[in-house]
Amino acid sequence: MVIIIIDQIISRKGIENMLKWLIMTCEQIVLNLKTELLEIRLLRFLPIYHKKNL
Numbered sequence: 001m002v003i004i005i006i007d008q009i010i011s012r013k014g015i016e017n018m019l020k021w022l023i024m025t026c027e028q029i030v031l032n033l034k035t036e037l038l039e040i041r042l043l044r045f046l047p048i049y050h051k052k053n054l
Contacts, residue, residue: 007014
């Protein structure tokens with residue numbers, strides 16, 4: 001497993017693929033955070049709905 005990763009890092013294509021994967025992962029995390037923040041804001045604006053969930 002580790003050897004495969006090292007081989008990929010050494011090759012330039014592997015570095016590009018890793019960067020793409022990292023960017024995609026970061027984008028997904030940001031997307032998830034935005035969704036959570038949106039839900040929190042909605043809960044603040046809808047106190048009745050919030051009380052039902054507690």
